[in-house]
Amino acid sequence: MTGSENGLNVGRRSLLTGAAGLLGAAALPTTAARAEAGSLGRYPSNWPDPEPYGLADTRPDLWPREDNSFVLPLEPRPRDKELGRVWMRDTYVNCFTVGGRPLYVATGTTRVPGLEGAGPWNDGIFVWVARSLRGPWRLADTTGIRPGAEKGKVWSPEFAAENRPGRVVVAPWQEYWQDDRFGKRGQAWAPEVHYFRGKWYIVACMGDHSRKVGSFMLVSEGGVEGPYRLVEGNHDKPFGDPFIGGPNFIEPGAYHHIDGSLYSEGHDAWLVLHNHVYAKFRDDMEDIIPATGLPKFQQTPYSPEPYLEGAYVFKHGGKYYLLHAAWDRTSANPDGSTRYAYDPAGPGRVQYQYDAVVAVSDRFEGPYSERWTLGVGAGHNNIFTDHTGGLWATFFRNPNFGHWSDPSRIADSAVAGVVRLEWTGPQRHRLYVQRRNNGHTAPPPIR
Structure with missing residues (x-):
């Protein structure tokens, strides 16, 4: 967990809706506001978080894939x-x-x-x-x-x-x-x-x-x-x-x-x-x-808080990121659909993916923001900066339980993998696994 000076900040969920943030900035009749809106346009957008707090974001864009990752x-x-x-x-x-x-x-x-x-x-x-x-x-x-x-x-x-x-x-x-x-x-x-x-x-x-x-x-x-x-x-x-x-x-x-x-x-x-x-x-x-x-650390825990592993701190542009590994467990919603959440272990809850979740703070000790899903199946990782300034995270595909323990996938588990990250800029302050649409196109709703 070495520091990196490149840029991040604490954001609240109510401010993370990318399109709304851009429209709000553009509506301000000041030069500074127009400059801020232009600056935001250079960066990918934050995705709205699943509600309520503690649901996992399982969209394919947050997976390490052939177009954004490789095995060393x-x-x-x-x-x-x-x-x-x-x-x-x-x-x-x-x-x-x-x-x-x-x-x-x-x-x-x-x-x-x-x-x-x-x-x-x-x-x-x-x-x-x-x-x-x-x-x-x-x-x-x-x-x-x-x-x-x-x-x-x-x-x-x-x-x-x-x-x-x-x-x-x-x-x-x-x-x-x-x-x-x-x-x-x-x-x-x-x-x-x-x-x-x-x-x-x-x-x-x-x-x-x-x-x-x-x-x-x-x-x-x-x-x-x-x-x-x-x-x-x-x-x-x-x-x-x-x-x-x-x-x-x-x-x-x-x-x-x-x-x-x-x-x-x-x-x-x-x-x-x-x-x-x-x-x-x-x-x-x-x-x-x-x-x-x-x-x-001063954190914003889930309720209830599950078992978390692999605590890790990374600094980017004067802001601090606290990472954890969390099991995304599946269960059944009342309507029969599948619930994906960072729930504690319990009856009817099945381990699905070992995710990387992250929160951001102005200070090393916190308080840290609400967590979001940085990468699906990328838990117990670290973030680092390459010699050109590019941001990366590691992953290994947990072979013990869940998606990568399936006999059809086990041969591709337990790897020395790296995945490129994207930063949503000095106003939005988020890191994600590099997404296909770079966050500029509105994604489908999370269910």
Whole structure:
């Protein structure tokens, strides 16, 4: 979650009807109003939101499609040959300027040979790099750090033997362990790579099958390839406080805030966590302030609020965007039609798409506007700016439930995908997956 200075603002639902906004501005008899209307005309329109608040926007224009997205051609590892591509969840991509040149990085949750998913264990974090978004994408060259080891693997519970006095690579709570129910347990989830103040950081999460479940951060003692060590604040536990959560097989006291992310602005950086909390990093980046009792973002929740994941903050033109992953669940309306909504799980509600929803604010901590659907099936993503200033988001097509779990589609799920975004301008302040009609043509009503 690195910042980008390009432009956004908070908007209210009553002001988001694109045509009405243009007509209202044009009716004002001032030069400033005419200039504003002309400025609005250069940007695509906001779409009116489904009513009531909490319904999902499922229109095809908000899907990643062949005309607005593609799957990154990541260099395969030996384990990827059977599938023919890299299997990935929680895809993360970013672009940094290093040595005066753009450097793209990609990472995500991957699996080991022989397992269908990333649990009950996986073998850590892989990183790919490229000079262009289109590639070629190469595994980070880790051969100088671990000759003979699998290329591109920058951190793993396997690296516990590298611990030395004063240098922790893998904490005891991150190591593999065994039980009678699952056998080998422990996995790294949802990694992000960041370049901040001339150093490389990885924020990631130990997943549900780990001794302790929650977010941690690594810092490189070299380049993007490492070697990485664990920051001091995670030597004994994940970031934040433990609380009740996750599947019933997680031991009491083990569950912490998952899906950690990093937002930086100027000389400062913040940790952003699942369940909508955040904390500023210490100046030395070795821990957060406060270490416990973290503050919460000021949001406009749904009613009732469902389970949300993948909290992420992106700055664009001085405004802040807070993203979440939310399941769009289908159910039946009283008239028999299908209801698509960000409802909590419940009887008669079926998981359909894992969407990206977003809200906007003038301040990092909020208050944030009502959320809207940024992308259908694009949940648990990040937004980044390419080296030309273009805006993109990632997606991965969730294979666990819903649309992409169908046997006819499962082969196209769990991908390292990127989709182009469009911005509706400095007055409308919205981001969407790039739509076919660019928002200028009135879409059909939502039902």
